[in-house]
Amino acid sequence: MILLRQLLDELSTKQPLFFELKIKMLLSEWDKIVGPVIARHTKVEKVENGTVYIVCDDSLWMTELTMQKDRLLKILNERSGKELFRDIKFRRGKVDGKVLR
Template sequence: MAEEKKESMSSLKDILQGVLSGANPRFTADSEIWEVWDEVVGPAIAEHASPVKIKKNKLIVHVPESVWLQELEYVSETIKEKLNQRLGRKAVDKIIFRPGPL
């Protein structure tokens, strides 16, 4: 009985860690992306685009409206290359821009 409870608690711990890391991107190994974002993209883009999540090397970035989405899709490869260069590794394979809160 006690062994069952211990396994159950361990699972709960794993679940909570998963939930917390999903809720706050700074818990992930790729948290450096948030630290260097403004520097890499510059103040004009940083004001209108904010990374919100990375999963399987796909970076989700929120923009305030579809106009920004379209504009940033044109430079997404450049941003991706600059991010990876600044981080010293291939952290981002693709950037996906979506309308959403900044």
């Protein structure tokens, strides 16, 4: 029996729509990927051309995560099973309605 993930992997190599769905499913688990503390201070804004755009609620988190970028890319690519992600860009902004100072 083919697992849903295997089917999605196969379809994602043939159809862009399924490729986008695979990325969205992976990044919907952002809190599991980075842990609850980091997830409270960040959110995935978008993915374009292999670059993940992350919003951070504080410049300290931006600095810390910039230093962890290689580790985060490795985790994302391991979870995806392929080298889907090449870069991560961070910016300061609103995260889950939290207003910045």
